[in-house]
Amino acid sequence: MAVGGLKFARLGRLGAPFADDGAAVRTAWDDGEGLPEALTQRIGADGPHFVPQAELPPGTAYEQFIFEAGQVPTRENLHDFFNALCWMRFPRTKKRLNELQAAEIAAAGIQAVRGPVRDACTVFDENAALLHAPDRLWDALARREWARLFGEMRPLWRQAQLLVFGHAALEKLVSPYKSITVHVWRVDAPWVDPRTLDAWLADDLKPAKLAAKPFVPLPVLGVPGWWPANEDPGFYADPQVFRPLRREAPAQ
Template identity: 65%
Template sequence: MAGGGEAVAQALAGGAPLPQALGAGGPCPVRFVPQAELPAGVAYEQFIFDTGSVPTRENLHDFFNGLCWLRFPLAKQRLNRLQAAQIAADGVRDVRGPVRDALTLFDENAALLQAPDALWTALLERDWQRLFISLRPLWAQARLVLFGHALLEKLVRPYKSITAHVLREPVPASLGSDMAAWDAWLCEHLSAPLLATKPFTPLPVLGVPGWWAANDDPAFYADAAVFRPKRAGTGA
């Protein structure tokens, strides 16, 4: 995201409106247009699917959404196609169904993790002491990549309880740090049946070693309001 983000930032510094600046970020399967181009009464996701255009407001939320399109073009396009398929099947309702809810949650707040098995086991058990203290050296072998644009926006003004929804499918170690390969892998894995199961596990991202200076102190993880234990007999 860094290269594309730098080009976008330069365009913004030169006075370009956000949709135009995002267009300077590199190849992308969609184009970015002013929010005013979205007709009244037309669903945002449907408009993107029909026109290949992303309505974009002049704010941080849409800035990060655009950057995510630049970094994960295949996965973002896959999410949009799944949204459009749900709209075609069910129409636009006042209350979203489980698949559209999960699609939106993924788009806004998801993260991807590539890590040793021991870290995954501790994360899924929400054994925060083991995850972040006992196994702390293993984080040097892990990669946590944020996908959700709302999640990125929150981190502009960070606070301790910011929590990502980590996809419960480990990114293969064979992909290394190649984000194009991550994008292709994710695109292949995203499906309506998978997302309907809400295949996520929570991760307070500022607990990740190296992400926040305060977490160098083990007492940081004693806050049960943030680092909540897994409830017995449930997945929650």
């Protein structure tokens, strides 16, 4: 199955961290090589092996299989393609997420509803974005002060670093639409390269912090420089996308 004309250029800054790895795998995939094989040949020796989805035994949890076998079941689609690219660029973080999932499964088994740590790990893995930003910008984002965040504070975004990590979010961004919203995880210090960020992030992912779900929603195509349409201030006048912060009702 071909990548379907995936162009990392279409992702712009969103896809830049994955472009080199993705282009090499995409070429092999488009030439008819199976996606698991194309990935395994191009990942470092310390990374997992990618295997066809059929090798996941029936009744075995996906995360448990990865933890025990060191193999990632992979379908021939864009979702698993981006998941694999995240393994290639952020191996320590992906391994940490898997270890946390496996520990929760070992402690509580597979339940109808995931516990708070497993739930947060899944949200992070699928939809996280990583943001290092000045305190003023972060505070405005946390308060959902969209007009300030993308209006008067727009120049402050030049001091920020933002990277989309979640593979489901990256898949959506191949065919962008305005309401794509990521779950932002704050990074305390600037990063120089993916390896530096990977080491910091793997250490930062602790069960108690994840269970508290310190994510902040961000309609990612509103970020200055990431989507041409947001040069028009009217882009943000959409309460269905740029929603105000919900206030807790006062106790009676």
